[in-house]
Amino acid sequence: MMVENIVCFDIGGTFIKFGLINRDGHLVYKDKVPTPKSNIQKLLPELLAEKIKKLQNDFLIAGIGISSCGLVNHETGEILFSNNIPDYSGMKLGEILFNLFKLPVSVENDVKSACIGEMWKGAIQGKKDVVFLTLGTGIGSTIIIDGKIVSGSRYLAGELGHTVIINNGRSCGCGRRGCFERYASTSALVSDFIDEKNKNSEVIKKISGEEILALVEEGDSIATAVYKNFINYISIGLSNIVHLLNPEAIIIGGGIAEQGDRFIQDINSEIKKETMPIYHQETLVFPSILGNDAGLYGACYLTLKKLNYLHV
Numbered sequence: 001m002m003v004e005n006i007v008c009f010d011i012g013g014t015f016i017k018f019g020l021i022n023r024d025g026h027l028v029y030k031d032k033v034p035t036p037k038s039n040i041q042k043l044l045p046e047l048l049a050e051k052i053k054k055l056q057n058d059f060l061i062a063g064i065g066i067s068s069c070g071l072v073n074h075e076t077g078e079i080l081f082s083n084n085i086p087d088y089s090g091m092k093l094g095e096i097l098f099n100l101f102k103l104p105v106s107v108e109n110d111v112k113s114a115c116i117g118e119m120w121k122g123a124i125q126g127k128k129d130v131v132f133l134t135l136g137t138g139i140g141s142t143i144i145i146d147g148k149i150v151s152g153s154r155y156l157a158g159e160l161g162h163t164v165i166i167n168n169g170r171s172c173g174c175g176r177r178g179c180f181e182r183y184a185s186t187s188a189l190v191s192d193f194i195d196e197k198n199k200n201s202e203v204i205k206k207i208s209g210e211e212i213l214a215l216v217e218e219g220d221s222i223a224t225a226v227y228k229n230f231i232n233y234i235s236i237g238l239s240n241i242v243h244l245l246n247p248e249a250i251i252i253g254g255g256i257a258e259q260g261d262r263f264i265q266d267i268n269s270e271i272k273k274e275t276m277p278i279y280h281q282e283t284l285v286f287p288s289i290l291g292n293d294a295g296l297y298g299a300c301y302l303t304l305k306k307l308n309y310l311h312v
């Protein structure tokens with residue numbers, strides 16, 4: 001008998017990652033394509049449909065799972081709002097794909113999907129009170145209480161990136177000043193590093209967070225100073241969460257979190273300085289395990305759940 005599979009997509013502003021995960025949770029195939037740059041309402045569903053049809057030729061497909069950037073109503077499968085992809089807001093993606101394929105479709109926000117993926121197959125298995133963050137251009141986050149994702153009354157809950165950590169600080173795209181993500185995202189690390197180098201008359205135009213962490217390992221003094229501040233900013237934000245929610249674990253994803261143990265260890269020690277001793281535990285912060293595939297696993301899990309293949 002052929003094994004049933006879920007076709008999963010992770011839709012981002014630059015790439016659409018897709019893959020096939022079987023009923024047992026094994027990723028059997030993955031690939032990616034660039035996200036269409038215009039005419040999204042027509043081209044995006046066409047692109048997804050083309051990939052699904054192609055996979056249907058070779059595999060038994062039981063459902064479709066979508067992890068998407070933007071604000072998502074997971075009950076209706078609608079993209080409520082996206083500022084990453086022009087004209088994407090309002091797309092009834094779940095309905096469109098269901099009408100084309102008559103298969104169960106789940107649609108969820110990408111950070112929430114990644115968090116669910118980590119709960120199912122990654123770093124948070126068996127944990128019930130968890131905070132999940134991804135460090136990148138901004139900070140994406142999801143809060144899990146008693147095993148359930150906190151969605152809020154209008155799917156807006158869990159935006160830790162826009163909690164303020166510095167009074168009257170740097171201005172943020174959200175309209176506030178001093179937001180956590182303006183200090184503790186990978187982009188903030190990169191721009192702080194470039195600014196400091198420029199002050200020392202060294203012109204650097206482009207560098208990645210991972211490359212800065214490598215410079216810290218090599219003992220570069222500017223990289224080390226910027227990195228120390230960065231760890232402190234992250235820890236201030238996370239310590240607010242620790243005092244508020246007393247989580248079992250905080251999982252950090254994004255390229256720099258997968259760079260090595262030191263980054264996560266440094267955050268763990270810094271959080272101890274920022275929190276009351278009664279909150280201290282041996283290890284609180286862990287790196288994500290699934291990395292870029294977490295969203296695909298989460299999308300698969302939610303579709304399997306819709307199919308009643310899971311009883312958790």
Ligand SMILES: [Zn+2]
Binds near residue numbers: 162163172173176
């Ligand atoms: Zn903000």
